[in-house]
Amino acid sequence: MNVTSASPAVDLRAVGAPEAGVVARPLSRLSDADLGTLLMIRHFELAVLELFSQGRLHGTTHTCLGQEYIPVALYPLLDEGDYVFSNHRGHGHYLARFHDPHGLLAEIMGRAGAVCHGVGGSQHIYRDRYLSTGVQGQSLPVAVGVGLHLKGAEPGRIAVVHIGDGTWGEGAVYEALNMAQLWQVPVLVVVEHNGIAQSTPTERQMSGTVAARAAAFGVGHLRIDSVDVADVRAALTPVVEQVRDRHRPYVIECVTHRVGPHSKGDDTRAAEVRERAARHDWYRRYRQDHPARFAAADQAQAEAVAAVVREVGARPASRWEAR
Amino acid sequence: MTRRQRVAENLNSALHHLLGAHPGTYLIGEDVADPYGGAFKVTRGLSDRFPDRVLSSPLSEGGIAGVGAGLALAGNRSVVEMMFSDFAALAFDPLLNFAAKSVSMYGRRVPMSMVVRCPTGGNRGYGPTHSQSLQKHFLGIPSLHLREVSPFHDNQRVLTAMLDREEPGVLFEDKVLYTRAMYQDGVVDDLFRYEVLADPGETARVFAPDCGPPDWIVLAPGGLTERAVTALRTLLLEEEITCELLVPSQLYPFDSKALLPVLSRADRICVMEDSTADGTWGELLAQQLHEQLWSRLARPVLPLSAEPSIVPTAAHLEHEVLLQPSTIHRAIMEATK
Numbered sequence: 001m002n003v004t005s006a007s008p009a010v011d012l013r014a015v016g017a018p019e020a021g022v023v024a025r026p027l028s029r030l031s032d033a034d035l036g037t038l039l040m041i042r043h044f045e046l047a048v049l050e051l052f053s054q055g056r057l058h059g060t061t062h063t064c065l066g067q068e069y070i071p072v073a074l075y076p077l078l079d080e081g082d083y084v085f086s087n088h089r090g091h092g093h094y095l096a097r098f099h100d101p102h103g104l105l106a107e108i109m110g111r112a113g114a115v116c117h118g119v120g121g122s123q124h125i126y127r128d129r130y131l132s133t134g135v136q137g138q139s140l141p142v143a144v145g146v147g148l149h150l151k152g153a154e155p156g157r158i159a160v161v162h163i164g165d166g167t168w169g170e171g172a173v174y175e176a177l178n179m180a181q182l183w184q185v186p187v188l189v190v191v192e193h194n195g196i197a198q199s200t201p202t203e204r205q206m207s208g209t210v211a212a213r214a215a216a217f218g219v220g221h222l223r224i225d226s227v228d229v230a231d232v233r234a235a236l237t238p239v240v241e242q243v244r245d246r247h248r249p250y251v252i253e254c255v256t257h258r259v260g261p262h263s264k265g266d267d268t269r270a271a272e273v274r275e276r277a278a279r280h281d282w283y284r285r286y287r288q289d290h291p292a293r294f295a296a297a298d299q300a301q302a303e304a305v306a307a308v309v310r311e312v313g314a315r316p317a318s319r320w321e322a323r
Numbered sequence: 324m325t326r327r328q329r330v331a332e333n334l335n336s337a338l339h340h341l342l343g344a345h346p347g348t349y350l351i352g353e354d355v356a357d358p359y360g361g362a363f364k365v366t367r368g369l370s371d372r373f374p375d376r377v378l379s380s381p382l383s384e385g386g387i388a389g390v391g392a393g394l395a396l397a398g399n400r401s402v403v404e405m406m407f408s409d410f411a412a413l414a415f416d417p418l419l420n421f422a423a424k425s426v427s428m429y430g431r432r433v434p435m436s437m438v439v440r441c442p443t444g445g446n447r448g449y450g451p452t453h454s455q456s457l458q459k460h461f462l463g464i465p466s467l468h469l470r471e472v473s474p475f476h477d478n479q480r481v482l483t484a485m486l487d488r489e490e491p492g493v494l495f496e497d498k499v500l501y502t503r504a505m506y507q508d509g510v511v512d513d514l515f516r517y518e519v520l521a522d523p524g525e526t527a528r529v530f531a532p533d534c535g536p537p538d539w540i541v542l543a544p545g546g547l548t549e550r551a552v553t554a555l556r557t558l559l560l561e562e563e564i565t566c567e568l569l570v571p572s573q574l575y576p577f578d579s580k581a582l583l584p585v586l587s588r589a590d591r592i593c594v595m596e597d598s599t600a601d602g603t604w605g606e607l608l609a610q611q612l613h614e615q616l617w618s619r620l621a622r623p624v625l626p627l628s629a630e631p632s633i634v635p636t637a638a639h640l641e642h643e644v645l646l647q648p649s650t651i652h653r654a655i656m657e658a659t660k
Contacts, residue, residue, distance in 0.1 A: 083397075116429045116430035116431070119429065120428050124428050124429065126433065131429075133420075133421060133425075135416060135421070138416060138417065140389070141383075141386045141389025141392075141393065142390070142392050142417075143393060144386075144389070144390050145389065145393020146394070146396060146397045148349065148393070148394060149394055149398070150397070152375065152376075171385065172385055172386060172416075175381070175385060175386030176386055176389070176390075179383065179390060183378065318430075320430060323427055323432075
């Protein structure tokens with residue numbers, strides 16, 4: 001996979017796109033660490049939905065079921081000096097960066113030890129150089145500002161911004177891409193293109209393509225169709241290096257599949273559409289491709305997350321002291 | 324005697340100082356770079372001196388407010404210029420939902436040293452989309468503070484205080500003021516003197532010496548200074564009504580308690596502003612003052628504001644809509660009877 005073109009030309013090649021209707025070659029065998037993180041996120045999200053159904057969570061949440069592999073593939077390429085901007089669907093991003101299910105669940109449940117004392121909740125989290133916000137597109141100009149700082153004060157570090165396909169409806173995205181390219185700022189935009197914005201399919205909310213949008217600004221673009229962590233990481237590696245070394249923005253478009261609801265119990269997609277998403281689910285495919293290895297790791301993570309739920313659920317309420 | 328510094332020059336030298344004294348300070352805005360130096364020439368000479376930190380931006384008010392917030396998040400200081408304050412409406416989301424909320428929404432204080440500069444107000448014929456006074460739309464937002472430029476307050480001190488606060492702030496700059504001279508040495512004109520009080524809002528007090536307790540205390544933001552002083556003069560000379568003028572640097576949060584010793588010297592108070600009425604800074608002050616001074620006031624606080632109208636372009640129409648010295652004079656005179 002060669003993504004080292006110095007020109008800002010659009011790269012329309014797709015990585016790992018399965019042929020239509022056919023599931024691609026078996027998924028790569030993953031390291032214990034990668035598999036463990038993937039499964040931790042999966043069981044965490046399932047636990048969140050279960051807690052909601054039990055009436056034990058207040059407010060709302062957005063799970064990343066089906067999209068867990070994206071931060072798991074990307075984050076080993078980052079160091080702690082890089083910024084990550086997450087969005088409403090950010091549990092997987094947080095867990096892949098910090099491996100801290102206790103702090104995140106406490107945040108979502110409003111319990112002691114919550115990473116933001118229960119003030120921010122599911123979609124407003126700030127820890128070290130990781131920040132999520134709940135307004136679509138808002139973090140892109142912020143990331144350009146952070147990127148200006150990094151370019152001037154900490155060259156070689158980058159700002160990563162996770163957005164969805166729906167986020168491209170926001171003008172802030174275009175203002176930010178324009179400035180990022182004009183000022184050559186090290187911002188890596190990771191589009192998790194799951195084909196649906198809440199309830200609206202992409203084809204009914206986006207004209208044109210993500211690739212053409214990036215091209216319009218002279219910003220490099222790479223589409224990644226694979227859900228294989230090894231493939232995705234291999235494709236991302238030269239892109240991350242390029243953003244780091246050349247201080248310029250890049251758009252990664254991960255074609256992915258939202259296996260669960262937008263929020264909770266609000267999936268109005270037809271059964272065949274949901275089944276199509278499920279066929280692409282790395283979880284189902286990895287279970288098929290590596291059954292023995294999967295079973296042991298899956299059980300371990302299911303038990304670990306269940307223990308987190310028990311432990312955090314028994315904690316006292318969080319306190320907001322530093323107002 | 325040397326020529327007094329104009330307000331735009333004072334702002335310009337303040338920005339030169341800020342960028343020189345703090346290497347992490349950025350200034351971003353439309354057409355701010357030299358040789359143009361900004362639509363009102365406030366940023367002249369800055370990009371020549373600090374080319375990496377003074378950025379002429381695309382026409383993206385929301386975007387640059389977000390960039391400024393990102394710089395602040397990363398520990399820098401940012402000054403973001405809206406070419407006209409009306410365009411700050413385009414920056415409302417990054418200011419309200421990101422910069423201001425981020426100070427507290429993550430459960431601990433996140434410092435955000437950021438100022439959005441807003442050339443504001445009418446009386447220059449720029450018409451409805453370039454003349455509005457939008458202060459009231461930014462009131463009451465937790466962690467967002469508002470200041471207004473005046474001829475009494477040195478802007479190096481003002482901007483430094485705003486950035487040291489580590490919360491986002493909006494600085495309103497009345498466009499008419501840019502060409503006016505800064506007052507200095509406690510002198511306004513042949514009749515009036517001024518002093519800056521020690522309250523948190525750094526309020527300037529304008530008074531005619533040796534007049535005793537005033538009939539009225541008039542509160543006005545910096546942009547109304549000239550019109551208010553003109554009215555003070557005619558009220559004194561033609562009606563023998565004595566007024567003192569209070570011009571706070573900080574509009575919000577506003578701490579009227581700290582001004583009570585001064586406010587208590589009169590039993591009539593007027594608050595004025597250039598915005599349209601309803602939901603305004605003046606109403607906020609009136610509510611605070613009614614709470615604190617009700618039993619001592621001879622009448623309810625007199626609120627003066629612009630007509631409930633857009634700001635028209637033609638000079639005679641614009642003049643009718645915005646507060647003028649004659650309007651202020653008449654309103655105070657009638658409320659004195």
